[in-house]
Amino acid sequence: MPVVSIRALISRNLSGSIDPRVVDGLLTSYEKLIARFRKGELDGSLSEAGKFVEHVLRAVEYIRLGVAPAEIKEPCQTIEEIEKDNRLPEALRLLIPRIAQAMIYGIRSKRGATLVKEIDPKQIDAALSAQAASWVLAEFIRLHHTSDEAVVSHAMRVLMRPHVPFIEQFGNEHVVIKKVPCDIELLLLLAREASEGLDRTALGRSSKYPPSTVTNAITRMQKERHVHRTQDGRYHITGSGEDYLAEHLRI
DSSP states (O other), X not given: OOHHHHHHHHHHXXXXXXXXXXXXXXXXXXXXXXXXXXXXXXXXXXXXXXXXXXXXXXXXXXXXXXXXXXXXSOHHHHHHHHHHOTTSOHIIIIIHHHHIIIIIIHHHHHOOOOOTTSOOOHHHHHHHHHHHHHHHHHHHHHHHOOSOHHHHHHHHHHHTSOOOTTEEEETTEEEEOSOOOHHHHHHHHHHHTTTTOEEHHHHHHHOSSXXXXXXXXXXXXXXXXXXXXXXXXXXXXXXXXXXXXXXHOOO
16 A cells, blocks of 8 residues: 555544644654655654654644644653543553653653764664654554554554665655665565565566566575565565675665
8 A cells, every 4th residue: 555545544544533734744744754764864863753752742632632732842741741631541641652752752862972982873763763653653543543444454554564774665666765785675675575575576676776686686595595485476584684684784
């Protein structure tokens, strides 16, 4: 299902319970966060994560009070007030605010300056924030959906797919935007579709390399056990492939 359709689906489901303008701000902020993470813009992604939390809290406040504040000046104070409101279901009162605070806002605001000899934590922080933001959106539509449950469940699964850096989506097409060796490019594409995999046609369509180069890379990675081809003709990244990708991909 294309990203545009997922956004429309989320917007339609949430707008019955939340002011559509608040929903639009929430979704726009989320898309900016994810787009910057996929481009490898880690500082920008973490900055957007903080803004996303504010939109999340505005959405919860609208559900709680019937009106959304223009801005959230003190996120921690707002979260405390939300947690005291026993009228809210537990997911809105505790889970969403605490996930937003601990896994998104807290990471962005509490990391100190990295010492010279320390490993920079930005990549893992940005990855965690992106996944947590996706969980928050999935939980919102789980709680407030109006569409068929099968359609909503699909949207939730799409939201919770791993967010792989250096991949952008154009309509139904995913492309790797960073110039990398063919095997790394293919592993990035397969990591993006970790649960469903991709067939040879889809890999060739997304890759920037010639067909023969793609075929040779796939054959080589099968021998190395980095990818596995299932009976339906789809290729999947293996644990070995994930290790290889992590070792060779420099973010």
